[in-house]
Amino acid sequence: MILITGATGTIGSEVTRLLAEQGVPAKAMTRDPGRVAGPAVRGDFGDVRSLEAAVEGVSAALLLTAFGPEIAAHDRAFVDVAARAGVKRIVKISAIGAGDNEDPEDVGGMHAAGERALTGSGIEWTIVRPSMFATNALGWAEMVKAGQPIPNVTGDGRQGIVDPRDIAAVAVAALTGPGHHGRVYEVTGPDLLTTHDQAELIGRAIGRRVETVDVPIEQAVAQIPDPAYAKAAAKGWAFVAAGGNAVVTTAVQDVLGRPASSFASWAGDNKAAFGG
Ligand SMILES: NC(=O)c1ccc[n+]([C@@H]2O[C@H](COP(=O)([O-])OP(=O)(O)OC[C@H]3O[C@@H](n4cnc5c(N)ncnc54)[C@H](OP(=O)(O)O)[C@@H]3O)[C@@H](O)[C@H]2O)c1
Incomplete structure (x- = not known):
């Protein structure tokens, strides 16, 4: 039995869908099981008892803690409970650039x-x-x-924007197959893109031009009420603007045996959300 934490979110919902498609027994962890159609269990990373109940009978887990200052505390709480319960395998969704980063204010x-x-x-x-x-x-x-124009807080900084469906597929491969223990997969899309490039590709998908407007980081963070989130966002944007996330890897090809999906194809699949 696989436990999927973060199951109602972007990655977790796709992991849930893929496991169901493959017929792998799995249950979704959420703070509100009423939101989930399939097998689900209540669990809150801030409530150790609920985690103890959630990991009962579980052999492997997707560990996905929500963006924010509690990531490390929530990861530790889950890992402690899982180790005591004898969970054999955990796949953690982290973030590119985590590496040896020791800055607790940085994602x-x-x-x-x-x-x-x-x-x-x-x-x-x-x-x-x-x-x-x-x-x-x-x-x-x-x-x-x-x-209206898209706000651009990252200047000409380029990133290997990745389709979350590829991230979920890599996680499912690691949850269900052999040979992934001790591996770190930096999962990116196939192209290095600026916000201007993304605007152009969304524009192509919907058949009309999409403009961008440069917004200083200080101005953008002033709109984030929580200081911890604001600091983390500012650090992330500054890193990208300075070219720090201009990274493309072969992880999707290596793990899944097929190329990573492009932002252009994601934009095409999601054009209705942009009015296309
Ligand atoms: N977005 C990016 O560009 C990016 C890039 C790299 C890494 N990441 C990392 O990816 C992760 C976010 O993934 P996502 O976008 O798929 O998540 P998401 O859509 O934001 O969903 C967050 C999930 O966390 C669950 N959750 C929140 N608080 C919880 C708590 N106290 N206890 C238990 N569950 C809780 C929510 O479930 P319920 O509300 O149902 O309980 C929900 O399923 C973060 O760790 C982020 O740092 C994101």
């Missing part, structure tokens, strides 16, 4: 601390470090529909 640093909890636990582990999700572009959907 990479938060994930790095969570990774260390897992890799030191004695449980069979795989770390999946995705680049920027294509689905983040859905945050621009209403602006695009309204004919």
Whole structure:
């Protein structure tokens, strides 16, 4: 039995779908099981008892903790409970650039601390470090529909924007197949893209031009009410703007035996969200 944490989110819902498609027994963990159609269990990373109940009878788990300052604490809580319960394998969704990052105010640093909890636990582990999700572009959907420009906080910084369906497929391969223990997969799309490139590709998908407008990072973070989130977002954007995330890898090809999907194809599949 595989436990899928973060099961109602972007990656977890696709992992749930893929496991069901393959007929692999799995249950979704959520704080609100009423939201899930298939097998589900209540679990909250902040409530150890609920985690103990969630891991009962579980041999492998997808560990996905939500973006924010509690990533490391939530990863540690889950790994502790899983180790005590005898869970054999965990696949953790981390973030590209986590590496040896020790900055607790940086998303990479938060994930790095969570990774260390897992890799030191004695449980069979795989770390999946995705680049920027294509689905983040859905945050621009209403602006695009309204004919407004997309805000660009990362200048000419390029990223290997990745289709979350590829991230989920890599995670499922690691959850269900042999040969992934001790592996770190930096999962990216096939192309290095700026926000301008993304705007152009969304424009092509919907058949009309999409403009961008440069927004200083200080101005963008002023709109994020939680200071911890604001700091993490500012650090991430500055890193990308400086070219720090201009990385494309072969992880999707290596693990899945097929090329990574492009942002252009993601935009085509999702054009209705942008009014196309
Ligand atoms: N977006 C990106 O570009 C990007 C890039 C690299 C890495 N990442 C990493 O990917 C992860 C986010 O993945 P995602 O976008 O698939 O997630 P998401 O769509 O934001 O969903 C978050 C999930 O976390 C669950 N959750 C939130 N708080 C919880 C709690 N206290 N206890 C138990 N479950 C909780 C939610 O479930 P319920 O509400 O149902 O409980 C939901 O399923 C983060 O770790 C982020 O750092 C993101």
